[in-house]
Amino acid sequence: MKITENERDAVYKTIFARRDVRGEFSPEPIPEDVLHRVLTAAHHAPSVGFMQPWDFVLVDDLETKKKIKTGFDSANRESAEQFNDDKAAQYRKLKLEGILEAPLGICVTCDRHRNGPTVLGRTIKAEMDLFSSVCAVQNLWLAARAENLGVGWVSILHDSVLRDALNIPEEIEIIAYLCVGYVSYFKDKPELETLGWQPRRDVNSAIHYGTWSRAVDTGA
Numbered sequence: 001m002k003i004t005e006n007e008r009d010a011v012y013k014t015i016f017a018r019r020d021v022r023g024e025f026s027p028e029p030i031p032e033d034v035l036h037r038v039l040t041a042a043h044h045a046p047s048v049g050f051m052q053p054w055d056f057v058l059v060d061d062l063e064t065k066k067k068i069k070t071g072f073d074s075a076n077r078e079s080a081e082q083f084n085d086d087k088a089a090q091y092r093k094l095k096l097e098g099i100l101e102a103p104l105g106i107c108v109t110c111d112r113h114r115n116g117p118t119v120l121g122r123t124i125k126a127e128m129d130l131f132s133s134v135c136a137v138q139n140l141w142l143a144a145r146a147e148n149l150g151v152g153w154v155s156i157l158h159d160s161v162l163r164d165a166l167n168i169p170e171e172i173e174i175i176a177y178l179c180v181g182y183v184s185y186f187k188d189k190p191e192l193e194t195l196g197w198q199p200r201r202d203v204n205s206a207i208h209y210g211t212w213s214r215a216v217d218t219g220a
């Protein structure tokens with residue numbers, strides 16, 4: 001099967017128009033068929049040894065979301081203290097989650113024991129199962145964008161909060177908590193770029209020919 005030019009353009013458009021969404025969610029519910037398409041796209045991510053170690057816990061209960069939000073608030077206060085004075089003040093102004101606003105939360109997990117102890121491709125680097133689950137997150141994020149659904153990744157959370165709220169056992173790894181819902185608009189650029197937190201690196205500084213070399217900061 002060949003990808004047509006229009007289809008190629010749609011893929012790039014989706015990649016460049018994807019954003020991390022925090023506060024702009026509408027409460028409009030996500031239709032079952034749309035959600036199923038997005039989760040099926042996530043489920044078709046590549047995985048080491050075709051392990052498919054992920055699971056998706058869907059969270060629409062307000063009380064559960066409130067527990068997670070309380071956990072975020074506490075972890076966020078703890079996080080702010082890790083930055084120096086100016087950066088901490090700027091950090092405290094950032095909106096870094098949409099846990100209550102988003103109609104749906106999705107917790108992506110990784111079962112590190114799925115398919116037994118020896119997995120093709122994971123014999124030398126054990127963390128490949130975790131990376132596979134992150135591939136599922138990216139597929140989900142892009143498929144959601146193609147459906148005009150916003151996604152926000154919230155990682156300022158201790159695992160214990162999600163384990164308690166969602167009944168996730170210790171042997172299951174927590175990969176991501178995602179806030180998902182329709183949005184009024186998608187920003188053109190990452191918010192952290194617009195607010196001056198961090199600029200986008202020039203793609204050429206990420207490309208190395210032959211050997212790795214430390215990127216030179218040109219200040220551009």
Ligand SMILES: Cc1cc2c(cc1C)N(C[C@H](O)[C@H](O)[C@H](O)COP(=O)(O)O)c1[nH]c(=O)[nH]c(=O)c1N2
Pocket residue numbers: 018019020021022095096097153154155156189190191192193
């Ligand atoms: C593993 C991981 C973890 C997080 C994120 C991303 C990823 C990949 N991002 C989103 C992140 O800030 C965002 O992707 C970048 O700022 C780039 O913006 P766009 O995603 O292009 O809009 C994120 N954003 C946020 O507001 N709170 C968070 O806790 C996190 N955590």
